[in-house]
Amino acid sequence: MSSSRRGHRERLVYETAQQLRRAGVTGTGLRRVVSDAGAPRGSLQHYFPGGKDQLVGEALQWSGTWAAARVMHHVDRMRRPTPSRLFAAIVDEWAADLDARDFSRGCPVAASVIDCADTNDTVRRAADAALETWRRPITEALVEMGRPRRRAERLSTLMLCALEGALVVARARRDTTPLGLVARELAPVLDA
């Protein structure tokens, strides 16, 4: 039936994204993805004839649009939006996720870049695209807040850099304070 069809396909994409967050690309086994997704193994071959690359690519794309949606959600929720508040909202959500999942999951995009930047250009491109998908709504929000477009581009990049790095350091330490730290320290730069 078409409901389980869509169910299985997107379950696989979602579960792949989660595995990427846990163990990176190389550490993500398709058999485990299938079993954790509760999907039949045959669905892999059926929905993703492009193999693992296609699956990982779609997982990254999904992650990018999901992150973008979260950004827009935060923007909508803020009564008096400022760049630093937007950044704080994004960072806080990640910190809560790290806490809730005991630092087991990071950013799927970062994981893919680190694993594949030199070994798999298809995946690298997908990660790059996901990053841009994520960054765009941030840039737009900053423009909305009165920053010149050129400046907004720089600031959104700065935010993502600081966030990605803080995620790595936080997971290494098993301590979310680096996330709060970058949010706090970047505030004056973002709001200047």
Add this chain to the structure above:
Amino acid sequence: MSSSRRGHRERLVYETAQQLRRAGVTGTGLRRVVSDAGAPRGSLQHYFPGGKDQLVGEALQWSGTWAAARVMHHVDRMRRPTPSRLFAAIVDEWAADLDARDFSRGCPVAASVIDCADTNDTVRRAADAALETWRRPITEALVEMGRPRRRAERLSTLMLCALEGALVVARARRDTTPLGLVARELAPVLDA
């Protein structure tokens, strides 16, 4: 002879660190490490009875002390040291490395954290330790420049977060500008 002994052992550690930078922990195969290091396969078993975990652990430790040495080198070279100049020096060196190696290699510590934070606590701890080894000389330099210790701790963490994140973004884009960007944008915060 004892020269080749030391030679083989540290060659293996070094080569492992390089592979970590390329492909992460899971993507680093011991057979390839051995062959790229030009070392006999039997040496693995001989020098690293603890297996892959030990090898990766020592590679991370080596990377940490190497990075720390680079920091101290930069500090020594600066006539009128400021936090932002130190950060710029560190960042520039990474940017040059990315360029020279065509974005093929990132930070071994970040790679290990992302691959193993949830799957291998031994490696995660080694990565955490390496990060601290790296951060310490930065903190000390900042103290030397007149920052209160508490503040220096925060700033050194901020630097590493921004750097690690910029490395990921730069490798995704195959473009080093994010590195220069974080250096430039963080300057006022660092020097305040």
Add this chain to the structure above:
DNA sequence: GCCGGACTATGACAGATGTCATACTAGCGG
């Protein structure tokens, strides 16, 4: 009723992984 397409099931494949057991070589001290 039955044909055709979408989906699933399962097993096999070649290759790579980390680890271990075993045997070998060299060199040094007795």
Add this chain to the structure above:
DNA sequence: CCGCTAGTATGACATCTGTCATAGTCCGGC
């Protein structure tokens, strides 16, 4: 010369990987 130890060599092990071939099931349309 013998024995000991550090280092090397090599092959085998079980396990896991992604991929593919094949056959099966289900269901709507003719």
